[in-house]
Structure formats: structure tokens, C-alpha cells
Amino acid sequence: MTVNRQWVLAKRPHGMVTRDNFEYREAAVPEPGDGEVLLRNLYLSFDPTQRGWMEDRESYLPPVGIGEVMRAGSVAQVVTSRHPDFAEGDLVQTTGGWQDYLVASPGSGVMGLSRLPDGVPPTLALSVLGVTGLTAYWGLLDLGEPQPGQTVLVSGAAGATGSVAGQIARIKGCRVVGIAGGPDKCRWLTDVAGFDAAIDYKADDVDQRIGELCPDRVDVFFDNVGGGILEAALNHINMHARVVLCGGISAYNATAPIPGPANLMNLVVMRARMEGFIVIDYMDRSAQAVADLVAWMEQGLLHHQVDVQEGFDNIPDTLNRLFTGRNIGKQLLKIADPE
Amino acid sequence: MTVNRQWVLAKRPHGMVTRDNFEYREAAVPEPGDGEVLLRNLYLSFDPTQRGWMEDRESYLPPVGIGEVMRAGSVAQVVTSRHPDFAEGDLVQTTGGWQDYLVASPGSGVMGLSRLPDGVPPTLALSVLGVTGLTAYWGLLDLGEPQPGQTVLVSGAAGATGSVAGQIARIKGCRVVGIAGGPDKCRWLTDVAGFDAAIDYKADDVDQRIGELCPDRVDVFFDNVGGGILEAALNHINMHARVVLCGGISAYNATAPIPGPANLMNLVVMRARMEGFIVIDYMDRSAQAVADLVAWMEQGLLHHQVDVQEGFDNIPDTLNRLFTGRNIGKQLLKIADPE
Numbered sequence: 001m002t003v004n005r006q007w008v009l010a011k012r013p014h015g016m017v018t019r020d021n022f023e024y025r026e027a028a029v030p031e032p033g034d035g036e037v038l039l040r041n042l043y044l045s046f047d048p049t050q051r052g053w054m055e056d057r058e059s060y061l062p063p064v065g066i067g068e069v070m071r072a073g074s075v076a077q078v079v080t081s082r083h084p085d086f087a088e089g090d091l092v093q094t095t096g097g098w099q100d101y102l103v104a105s106p107g108s109g110v111m112g113l114s115r116l117p118d119g120v121p122p123t124l125a126l127s128v129l130g131v132t133g134l135t136a137y138w139g140l141l142d143l144g145e146p147q148p149g150q151t152v153l154v155s156g157a158a159g160a161t162g163s164v165a166g167q168i169a170r171i172k173g174c175r176v177v178g179i180a181g182g183p184d185k186c187r188w189l190t191d192v193a194g195f196d197a198a199i200d201y202k203a204d205d206v207d208q209r210i211g212e213l214c215p216d217r218v219d220v221f222f223d224n225v226g227g228g229i230l231e232a233a234l235n236h237i238n239m240h241a242r243v244v245l246c247g248g249i250s251a252y253n254a255t256a257p258i259p260g261p262a263n264l265m266n267l268v269v270m271r272a273r274m275e276g277f278i279v280i281d282y283m284d285r286s287a288q289a290v291a292d293l294v295a296w297m298e299q300g301l302l303h304h305q306v307d308v309q310e311g312f313d314n315i316p317d318t319l320n321r322l323f324t325g326r327n328i329g330k331q332l333l334k335i336a337d338p339e
Numbered sequence: 340m341t342v343n344r345q346w347v348l349a350k351r352p353h354g355m356v357t358r359d360n361f362e363y364r365e366a367a368v369p370e371p372g373d374g375e376v377l378l379r380n381l382y383l384s385f386d387p388t389q390r391g392w393m394e395d396r397e398s399y400l401p402p403v404g405i406g407e408v409m410r411a412g413s414v415a416q417v418v419t420s421r422h423p424d425f426a427e428g429d430l431v432q433t434t435g436g437w438q439d440y441l442v443a444s445p446g447s448g449v450m451g452l453s454r455l456p457d458g459v460p461p462t463l464a465l466s467v468l469g470v471t472g473l474t475a476y477w478g479l480l481d482l483g484e485p486q487p488g489q490t491v492l493v494s495g496a497a498g499a500t501g502s503v504a505g506q507i508a509r510i511k512g513c514r515v516v517g518i519a520g521g522p523d524k525c526r527w528l529t530d531v532a533g534f535d536a537a538i539d540y541k542a543d544d545v546d547q548r549i550g551e552l553c554p555d556r557v558d559v560f561f562d563n564v565g566g567g568i569l570e571a572a573l574n575h576i577n578m579h580a581r582v583v584l585c586g587g588i589s590a591y592n593a594t595a596p597i598p599g600p601a602n603l604m605n606l607v608v609m610r611a612r613m614e615g616f617i618v619i620d621y622m623d624r625s626a627q628a629v630a631d632l633v634a635w636m637e638q639g640l641l642h643h644q645v646d647v648q649e650g651f652d653n654i655p656d657t658l659n660r661l662f663t664g665r666n667i668g669k670q671l672l673k674i675a676d677p678e
């Protein structure tokens with residue numbers, strides 16, 4: 001425990017991320033000051049939005065600087081505590097980054113520092129009860145406003161966020177159709193997650209299938225993809241539809257601007273709304289969301305999948321799994337087991 | 340008064356409308372039944388949305404059928420009344436269409452049938468107090484929610500709707516920037532209509548000028564244009580901005596789909612909303628809007644321009660003035676003077 005392994009951002013990506021964008025470095029293990037804790041990362045979270053953090057542009061968070069440790073959410077364990085609320089061995093959630101050790105305090109990073117509720121394993125804390133689950137919860141309920149009997153369409157439906165959004169819509173009494181890539185993901189949606197139907201965007205004519213599977217049109221479209229999928233969905237929105245812009249993974253690795261949907265005027269014809277959001281704005285209301293999510297899981301209404309890679313060396317490549325669709329559910333990487 | 344001149348839709352347009360899309364016809368003057376009135380059109384209203392009514396596609400109104408009189412709002416005079424609420428000589432607003440005479444009742448057409456308030460001239464009833472003024476009023480206030488001190492950007496700002504939207508924003512204490520075509524329109528915006536600044540999209544770099552003229556970014560974008568103007572505006576939206584989709588005139592005559600903005604993800608980063616609406620949904624609340632608009636005009640806070648063409652033969656060509664930008668303010672055509 002004398003070395004702190006780190007992956008730092010070496011150069012900004014153009015298109016898909018490669019190992020060249022990062023540099024492996026070994027630093028000293030930092031010392032916590034008063035009111036701080038020394039943490040050891042156990043699990044790293046991988047999220048499509050992290051690709052955006054690597055760009056040198058204004059966004060909802062400042063870009064990761066060249067030479068800085070790559071930013072990522074994590075579950076970590078307290079090694080040394082100089083803060084009265086945390087004890088050695090506690091499991092916490094924080095913005096740990098791609099490294100073994102870090103010093104943190106309740107006010108540090110994007111996520112601050114919060115103890116995992118008793119009995120919640122790291123993989124759950126970083127998936128359904130983490131940023132992706134909370135994103136699904138607030139995006140669907142606060143912006144989507146699904147009503148019983150309405151039709152909810154979800155893109156990226158087998159992903160960590162989309163799968164939770166779709167299942168919450170089912171719990172709220174909606175008809176739910178998911179769009180995902182490949183027969184395995186589609187089968188999981190209908191057979192395990194309880195979606196009413198699934199569209200395989202790699203094999204189906206998405207526009208046509210939405211029309212067939214949503215005969216009463218689409219009241220809520222929860223979009224993680226953008227591009228052609230968004231355009232297809234806009235062809236089928238209902239009156240007063242809500243389009244929840246959660247993400248646009250289809251463009252995250254684009255090397256040139258990708259044109260938007262040609263049919264935005266359908267928002268006018270259908271008196272519809274398209275709205276974006278960032279989950280960090282809802283963090284002060286997390287307790288309510290977590291309570292609902294836990295209850296639904298206990299009732300067997302909410303299923304999830306985690307894809308846990310291992311090995312510090314595999315961190316950079318694991319990010320790309322999100323963009324090649326290789327991940328099955330929430331993408332994580334385990335650095336260490338809790339002691 | 341034995342002939343009813345009409346322009347009927349002869350074939351659907353591909354691109355810009357030409358005279359070939361219409362056919363001149365002479366029909367018999369119709370007879371009103373019980374509860375109906377015979378009307379003579381005095382002024383026709385021309386609106387960009389009418390171009391959409393000529394397309395054979397699902398929209399907020401059914402398409403005008405081939406062989407049917409072209410649909411248009413109008414101010415007309417009662418020739419014969421068989422309805423107790425209307426007397427011979429009354430001036431009314433209705434969906435009169437491109438013809439001299441029609442039979443109407445309070446429930447007919449898109450607009451029904453309503454008597455003009457005393458002292459309101461037809462040109463005002465069809466502009467500030469008509470569909471375009473009401474569109475500006477509800478779109479800006481209900482969807483845009485402008486707050487004092489915020490920045491409001493308007494495209495198509497010298498048009499019948501945009502000019503009213505921008506002036507209402509000024510009345511509500513906002514900084515207002517308008518986008519219009521050509522120095523004359525821009526001068527009218529700043530010198531007469533009280534806009535804080537104007538951008539000439541034919542001469543200026545719109546994206547750059549928005550940045551310069553909206554240093555606190557754009558809180559409300561009232562868009563009548565779409566396309567590249569919408570994309571430029573999205574580059575400069577503020578946190579929690581509202582993009583009011585009123586129209587998209589840049590694409591109304593397109594012969595192939597025009598790609599949408601490549602930067603929709605700015606709606607996510609900025610937690611912003613883009614929403615469409617149709618003014619007919621607000622018609623039951625018109626009295627409130629008209630009262631405000633009249634009061635603002637009386638106080639000298641609300642200016643407007645009307646462009647009155649003349650001659651039944653010029654009706655088809657007048658529609659195109661909207662799309663070539665030749666119109667100055669609200670486009671009307673006078674068929675006859677009141678008797």
C-alpha cells in the first residue's frame with residue numbers, strides 16, 4: 001500500500017477512445033487532512049457521459065484536465081478517517097476517479113461522499129441505487145410524467161438507465177416498448193424486465209416497428225441515443241407527448257457534427273415537449289428515490305444486470321464497452337474487494 | 340353579386356407554391372340555411388402555416404382537399420343572416436377561404452364565427468388581435484415564461500407573430516434581440532418596435548452575433564424559422580432555457596427533409612426545454628389575450644405593420660410573399676371594402 005496507481009487523461013480523444021488517450025502513472029498515496037478521509041476504490045462506475053467529460057468544451061461539469069486523473073464515480077472503503085462521520089472500513093460512494101486511493105470529504109467531487117446504506121452491495125449502489133438508477137427515476141417521473149395506460153418508449157432500453165426507466169413506467173401502469181441492440185438484450189427486456197415489447201435496432205426497421213408496437217402512439221419517449229432513433233420516435237409521438245432527453249450516445253464519439261432530427265415540427269403539430277436534465281440537480285432528493293427503488297426491488301418489480309470487469313489495467317478499455325454495446329446492463333470494474 | 344369567385348387547390352405543391360397549384364373557378368353564391376349567415380369576404384389572412392395545409396399529410400388540421408377552396412382566415416361582412424346573433428352588415432372573423440362568398444355558422448371552420456369588437460378595423464382583427472397576435476401572446480407567455488431581466492431571442496422577428504412576441508417580452512421587462520432579414524426590417528425592430536438589438540440573418544454571422552448581443556445567454560428563444568437559426572440559438576441557451584417552437588418557415592418549401600440542429604444535447608447540458616404549440620388550443624381564452632393586447636396598443640407599447648395587397652387575381656402570388664420575405668409585417672389581401 002505504498003503506491004497509488006492512476007490512469008490520467010493524456011490527450012483528448014477524436015472519435016472512439018483508445019488507450020493512447022490515457023497514461024498510466026504511479027503516485028504517492030495521499031494523506032488525509034482534518035475533516036477528510038483516505039479512501040481505497042473498490043468498484044468504478046462507467047457511464048456514457050464520461051466520454052463528454054474528456055472533451056475540452058463547456059458542459060455541466062468542467063472537462064477533465066490533461067494530466068488529471070480520469071473522473072468516475074466509485075464505491076470505496078475508508079482506510080483512514082479524520083472525519084467524525086466516517087470510520088475505518090466504511091463503504092462509501094464518491095467520485096473516486098481511475099485510481100486506487102484518494103482523499104475525500106463530504107463536500108468534495110461531484111457526488112460528495114456518502115456512506116452506503118447497510119446491506120447494499122457496491123454493485124447495487126453504483127447501478128439501480130446510483131447515478132444511473134436515479135437518472136431513470138427523475139427523468140421518467142419528473143420530466144416524463146407517465147400516466148397509467150399511456151405508452152412509454154425507451155431507447156438504450158437494456159442499459160443501466162433505460163432498463164430502470166422502462167420498468168418504472170411499467171410499475172406506473174404504462175405500456176412500455178424498449179429499443180435495444182441484439183436479440184439477447186431484447187429477450188431480457190421482455191422476459192425478465194417485463195417490457196411489453198422490444199425493438200432490435202440492429203435488425204428491425206425502428207420507425208416501422210414503433211408504429212406497429214405503439215398503436216396509440218408514444219406519450220413518453222425516454223431517449224438515451226439521439227440521432228436516427230430520436231427521429232424515428234418523433235414520427236410517432238402522441239398529442240402532448242414528453243420527450244425526455246437523457247443522453248445521445250449515438251453522437252458521443254462522432255468526429256463531425258451529426259444532424260438532428262428533420263421532423264422537429266412534429267413537436268409543434270403534437271404540442272409536445274422535449275426536455276433535457278442532469279441528475280445532479282436532483283441529488284438533494286435522492287432519499288425519496290432510493291426508498292422507492294429499494295421497495296420496488298424488494299417487491300420483485302425491478303430487475304437489473306451488472307457487467308463487472310476486473311483489473312486495473314483494463315480500465316481504459318472498459319469505457320469503450322459502453323459504445324460498442326458489449327456491456328450488459330450497468331458497466332462496472334472491480335479494483336479490489338473490501339477488506 | 341351572382342358569381343362566387345374561388346381559388347381551389349388544383350395540385351399539391353413540391354417546393355415553392357406556384358399559380359399552377361390553384362385553379363380559378365366561378366361558383367354560385369350559396370344560400371344560408373337556418374342558423375347560418377351568408378358572408379362576403381373583405382380581407383384574407385396569409386400565414387406560413389397555410390403552406391402546410393396544402394400537403395397531404397397528417398397535421399393539426401386535415402389537409403385542404405384537391406378541388407376544395409383554399410383554406411384561410413378572413414374578415415367578412417354579413418350579407419344575409421338567418422342566425423339571431425348576427426345582423427346584415429356585421430363584420431365578422433371566420434375561416435372564409437379564398438373566395439368571395441361563403442355560408443358560415445358559429446360552429447363552422449377552424450375559427451368559428453365571431454363579430455369584430457366595435458371600432459376594431461379588419462386589418463387589426465387579422466393581425467395583432469388575430470391568429471398571429473394570439474400565437475405570439477400564448478407562445479411567449481405560456482411556454483416561454485419570460486421573467487424580468489431575462490434575455491429573449493426571437494426569429495422571424497419582423498413578422499406578424501415574431502414582432503408581437505418580442506414586444507410583449509419587452510413589456511415584461513426582458514432584454515429582447517430579434518433576428519430578421521435585411522436592414523429595413525432590422526431598423527424597424529430597434530427604432531419602432533423597441534427591440535434592444537437586431538440581427539440581419541442575410542448579412543450577419545447569426546451564431547456569432549447572438550453570442551455578442553446576448554452576453555447573459557438566451558433564456559427564451561421564440562422560434563419561427565428552425566434550421567440553422569435554431570441551431571445557432573441552441574449554442575447560446577442559458578440554464579433552464581425555454582425554446583418555444585412556433586414555426587419552422589425555413590423548411591416549409593423544402594423538397595427533401597432538412598436535418599435538424601446537431602446540438603440538441605445542449606438541451607441536456609442546460610436542462611432546457613423545447614416545446615411546440617398550436618394557437619387554436621387557446622381560443623377559449625382569447626378574451627384575456629385580446630384585452631391585454633388592446634391595452635398595450637393604447638399605451639403605445641405595441642406596434643405592428645400590415646402589408647395589404649389587393650385584387651382577387653393576386654391571391655395565389657400573395658402567399659409566396661411570406662416565403663420570399665417580401666412581406667412587411669402581417670400579410671393581408673383586400674378583396675372588397677365593407678358596404
